[in-house]
Amino acid sequence: MTAPYDPSNREKVVAKLPLILRQELKIRAAQLSVDIQDAVTAGIHAWRSNPDAATPVETTGGSSFATYLPTGLYDEFKKDCRARPVAYNQGLAQSIRLWLDTHTMPTLVRPDHVRRLVVCNQKGGVGKSAVSNGLAQALAEAGARVCVIDFDPQGHLTKHLGHVPLGIKEPSLAKHMLGEVDGNVRDLLIPIEYGPFAGRLFLLPACKDAFLLDAKLATTRNVRVKETALEKAVEELEKDFDYIVIDCPPSLGYTMDTALYYARTRDGEEPKASGLIVIVQAEDTSADAYDLLLEQIEDMEDDLEVAVTQLGFVVNLYDARKGFIATSSLSQWQEFGDPSVLVVIPDLKEQREAVRLKRPLLEYAPDCEQAIAMRDLKKALTK
Structure with missing residues (x-):
């Protein structure tokens, strides 16, 4: 479902995702200084443009997850899900997994001295x-x-x-x-x-x-x-x-x-x-x-x-x-x-x-x- 989010021309999206995937997304986004909504947006774009890169994700027992996507993107994403076909929750989980796999934890630059x-x-x-x-x-x-x-x-x-x-x-x-x-x-x-x-x-x-x-x-x-x-x-x-x-x-x-x-x-x-x-x-x-x-x-x-x-x-x-x-x-x-x-x-x-x-x-x-x-x-x- 969606709801308008005027301040940044985005709309709220709510889905059900497994806890471990949500945790990994939040941690990686924090490590890379990336907003979660931008990470999910990038993942969806990658998922839509490269179907072969998508891998199934276990979504059993998922709980509520909310973020904001650019207005109109979610409708386009749902069309792609129907065409593949995959459930919306699965498609979103695959998109997030794809973003995580292509945005690994940054390498910390170790100091020369303690x-x-x-x-x-x-x-x-x-x-x-x-x-x-x-x-x-x-x-x-x-x-x-x-x-x-x-x-x-x-x-x-x-x-x-x-x-x-x-x-x-x-x-x-x-x-x-x-x-x-x-x-x-x-x-x-x-x-x-x-x-x-x-x-x-x-x-x-x-x-x-x-x-x-x-x-x-x-x-x-x-x-x-x-x-x-x-x-x-x-x-x-x-x-x-x-x-x-x-x-x-x-x-x-x-x-x-x-x-x-x-x-x-x-x-x-x-x-x-x-x-x-x-x-x-x-x-x-x-x-x-x-x-x-x-x-x-x-x-x-x-x-x-x-x-x-x-x-x-x-x-x-x-x-x-x-x-x-x-x-x-x-x-x-x-x-x-x-x-x-x-x-x-x-x-x-x-x-x-x-x-x-x-x-x-x-x-x-x-x-x-x-x-x-x-x-x-x-x-x-x-x-």
Whole structure:
């Protein structure tokens, strides 16, 4: 059936398609930065012009799918379906399959040197772990080798992925940072073995002893250790990965100093290759927390004569139904200028469901709006 869609001279088309095909279409369109309606339109044109390229698709148990086609195209498409003959749903499924087969996942251009993405804000509960997790998955899904580090002793990211934070007596990142353990930090890595990113995504889990890290860094006699401890602990990992994503604690202590220093622009590195991704919500307390973080960044830049790039804001858990506070706050973030808003992630149930089930979001609900937003964030950082 069709309904007029005046703004772009298109008409709405509704059909029944299998879930797996709809998911693959949404994911591939997001990866290629193509509107779904344009992908379906291109697929129909290819299907109409090259009948021999069409292959049957299993459509049993299909559910509702809607998109918009240029006015008149659907009528022409239905005529071709009758002439072949194939059912409309089958013809549309074949068209989408044809587009997918001829528009493969783009090859991610790997960076010459590891890129360090530090996800932070002083305020807790804004969703730093969820964004760190989703960004790492999106990068790995696109073909990059990614290590995501749970640098928060609360261990939310580690638990989200179905693992347990390291015990206080076990070797850990904190112990490596303090020189309290021998061996290689690589031995702590856990592979995240799900199809979309198997073999490319690894977790460095949280450790309970990280609660003690600030106090121990504060009492060290070596002043430079306060800033360089994280970098020295993970430098061996940089040889193995394209991206290192760090989920920071809601803290302004020495632990955060080590993460800020790790995110600095290194000699010979492009200014926006590495840096900070600041997670906020559309409300006032996020802005207050950001002011505190900004002071810490500026103090480090002045004291150590380094440059720490803020790659941008992520406005997380956005819900316009919360009214004026949410909408006006979002506008303020978008008008901030530099850094800019990289992406707005909606507050939807899929992320919470994935956490409850201990599954990666992009594996559990690969075509949900939040998953697409994570891929949009990846694109914003890799373009």
